[in-house]
Each structure stands twice: as C-alpha cells, then as structure tokens.
Amino acid sequence: MLTGHIGRACRSAGRMVLDAVLPPLCLRCAEIVESPGTLCAACWQGFSFIAPPYCARCADPFPTDPGAGALCAGCLARPPRYRRARAALIYDQESRRLVLPFKHGDRTDMARACGSWMARAGAELLAEADIVAPVPLHWRRLLARRYNQAQLLARAAVGHAEDRARLSLAPDLLRRRRWTGSQSGLRAEERRGNVRAAFDIRPRWAAEIVGKAVVLVDDVLTTGATVEACARVLQRGGVRHVDVLTLARVVRPAL
Numbered sequence: 001m002l003t004g005h006i007g008r009a010c011r012s013a014g015r016m017v018l019d020a021v022l023p024p025l026c027l028r029c030a031e032i033v034e035s036p037g038t039l040c041a042a043c044w045q046g047f048s049f050i051a052p053p054y055c056a057r058c059a060d061p062f063p064t065d066p067g068a069g070a071l072c073a074g075c076l077a078r079p080p081r082y083r084r085a086r087a088a089l090i091y092d093q094e095s096r097r098l099v100l101p102f103k104h105g106d107r108t109d110m111a112r113a114c115g116s117w118m119a120r121a122g123a124e125l126l127a128e129a130d131i132v133a134p135v136p137l138h139w140r141r142l143l144a145r146r147y148n149q150a151q152l153l154a155r156a157a158v159g160h161a162e163d164r165a166r167l168s169l170a171p172d173l174l175r176r177r178r179w180t181g182s183q184s185g186l187r188a189e190e191r192r193g194n195v196r197a198a199f200d201i202r203p204r205w206a207a208e209i210v211g212k213a214v215v216l217v218d219d220v221l222t223t224g225a226t227v228e229a230c231a232r233v234l235q236r237g238g239v240r241h242v243d244v245l246t247l248a249r250v251v252r253p254a255l
C-alpha cells in the first residue's frame with residue numbers, strides 16, 4: 001500500500017517536472033497547444049457541444065426551435081424520473097476518443113476541462129442545486145479502476161460552478177450495492193432491469209438530503225436507466241428533485 005502511495009507521489013512529482021519542461025498537449029490528440037488542459041483548434045471544432053434549441057426535459061437537440069418548454073418524443077412517450085438532464089457534448093466518434101481514455105485509461109487530467117464544459121451546460125441546474133453527487137461505481141470496479149470518473153467530473157463541475165460555495169459535493173451519497181456488470185450491449189428495457197434496486201443512500205446522508213435539490217453526475221447518458229435508478233432511490237429518500245448532468249449524451253436513445 002505504502003509503495004503504491006510513494007509510487008503515485010513520485011509519478012505526480014515527475015509529471016509536474018515534465019509539465020514544466022514539455023509544451024502542453026491537446027487533451028484528445030496530443031497536438032501542442034497554448035495552455036495545459038485544453039483542446040487544439042481541430043479537436044475543438046470536431047466536437048458537437050450541445051446548445052439550445054433542445055428538449056426542456058432531457059436536452060435532446062431539436063433541428064429547429066419549437067418554442068420554450070417543448071419536449072422531445074421520447075420524454076412525451078415516457079417521462080424520465082429526473083426533472084432535467086443536461087450534457088456538454090453529443091456522444092459520437094469524436095467525443096468517444098475523449099471519454100474512453102478518461103474512463104478507462106487513467107487520463108484523469110481531463111477532468112478539469114470536462115468539468116468546465118459541464119458547468120456551462122448545466123449552469124441552470126447547478127444554480128438551483130443544493131447537493132452534487134456522482135453515480136457510484138461498485139467497489140469491485142472502483143478497486144480495478146482506482147477512480148470513479150463520475151466523481152472526478154462532479155468535483156470539477158462544482159469547482160467551475162458560479163455559486164460553488166453554496167453547493168455540497170457528496171461523493172459518497174449513493175452506494176452501488178449490487179454488481180450490475182456492463183450495461184453496454186443491453187437494450188433500454190434490459191438496462192432498466194439490470195440496475196433496478198442496485199443503489200441505496202448511505203445512512204449518514206439520509207436526513208441531510210430531505211427537501212434538497214440534487215444534481216447527479218455521470219460521464220455519459222445513454223438510455224438514462226442508471227441515473228433513473230439513482231433518481232428513484234433519491235426521490236424515495238425525500239429529495240425535492242433530481243437533475244442530471246453528464247459530460248456527453250447519446251442523442252435520441254432507443255426507447
């Protein structure tokens with residue numbers, strides 16, 4: 001354990017030295033950029049940042065503006081359990097090359113920039129929130145990955161929020177008590193079944209969250225099954241409402 005800590009400390013010290021000597025590189029493609037933690041112009045242009053007009057509920061982009069408060073077909077057919085969801089980027093081939101190394105490849109240095117985009121996309125949500133909490137990993141996955149990417153994003157988004165002094169960051173609000181395996185390859189209905197009853201609220205937060213507005217943070221919103229399972233638990237626990245903020249989202253998920 002000690003060796004692990006020392007090893008990590010040496011690596012991060014080494015990194016600081018390297019950062020001072022080497023030019024900063026684009027987060028996504030490793031092209032030289034002006035300042036650390038940014039993208040080069042080509043990567044920036046390749047990204048599809050989500051902006052209005054979009055569904056008032058889930059922020060699925062609309063091709064034309066149908067007017068304030070309009071909902072997408074998906075939210076009309078099956079209203080989600082959360083109040084609103086916002087995401088910084090459309091999850092496509094371009095953003096996947098940012099999200100996957102961040103999630104599986106130890107590229108935790110990306111969190112700061114991602115958090116700033118999320119704080120912008122979710123400004124409205126964060127302005128009304130009391131508590132910001134990540135979707136938790138099961139302890140077995142956390143052990144293997146060593147970090148919860150959603151927790152890093154939650155911290156970074158709070159760090160960039162306008163009114164951050166008012167927000168409580170609650171990394172341990174929820175617990176994933178059941179091993180659910182991977183959600184990829186499952187259809188929406190299967191995903192919902194897979195995460196049903198997978199989460200609970202840690203006892204120390206039970207009284208704290210009553211009547212509060214919670215923003216749940218995750219890396220990618222796909223069908224919404226995971227965040228809806230979390231939202232359900234929080235609503236039963238007495239929160240006022242749950243909003244969802246993610247780095248990226250799949251556009252028009254299959255229902």
Ligand SMILES: [Zn+2]
Nearest residue numbers: 026029040043
């Ligand atoms: Zn680049």
Ligand SMILES: [Zn+2]
Nearest residue numbers: 055058072075
């Ligand atoms: Zn919608």
